Amino acid sequence: GAVVSQHPSWVICKSGTSVKIECRSLDFQATTMFWYRQFPKQSLMLMATSNEGSKATYEQGVEKDKFLINHASLTLSTLTVTSAHPEDSSFYICSAPGRGLRTGELFFGEGSRLTVL
Amino acid sequence: AQSVTQPDIHITVSEGASLELRCNYSYGATPYLFWYVQSPGQGLQLLLKYFSGDTLVQGIKGFEAEFKRSQSSFNLRKPSVHWSDAAEYFCAVGGNEKLTFGTGTRLTIIP
DSSP, X not given: OOSXXXXXXXXXXXXXXXXXXXXXXXXSOOSEEEEXXXXXXXXXXXXXXXXXXXXXXXXXXXXXXXXXEEEEETTEEEEEEOSOOGGGOEEXXXXXXXXXXXXXOEEEOOOEEEEEO | OOEEEOOOSEEEEETTSOEEEOOEXXXXXXXXXXXXXXXXXXXXXXXXXXOSSOSEEEOGGGOEEEEEGGGTEEEEEESSOOGGGOEEEEEEEESSSSEEEOOOEEEEEEO
16 A cells, blocks of 8 residues: 555645645654656646644755645645635645655655646 | 656557666766656556665566666566556656656556
């Protein structure tokens, strides 16, 4: 079964509204999670690193106020797209590094497709 | 800076034929290398990884990859593809947490 779960899988919203995407590690604790954005037929671009108990680290060019990240617990990170616009439409994927026997492996969520009308 | 190049955007292979997907990387130290597969509209699944040791790595679903330091390559191979192998394949390099992905290779399987 999946070890990292994202919710929702699909979301459609109106321009100007905010959307929250959740990323959960199901059977392990993740002090760090990563948020990626994938444009159609393109690769994954790292947006930010979510750190439990502290501020997220954003990659260059990613707007911190647009993409709010909260890592409230060792199993949950959320990405909130604020005041969404059509150009924010994309496939967002989270990942978490494994621990113990799974060290060295990144586990990815199923992805969340955001469509902003 | 680390980078990954997947020269083939799209590859079409007949079912039962062999497959090789190319990956070249640039990394300042000994790299960690990964191959992931993504089915349409889904997240990524790890096929295999290389950290150290034997340069020929076996993965899931019958895939293998060979690390060649002299060529900075980590090509993915499968001796006989199945229709269910049709997907997008991503090569990645980096530490075990922060990865840089290639642009992906879309694999189409024809009967």
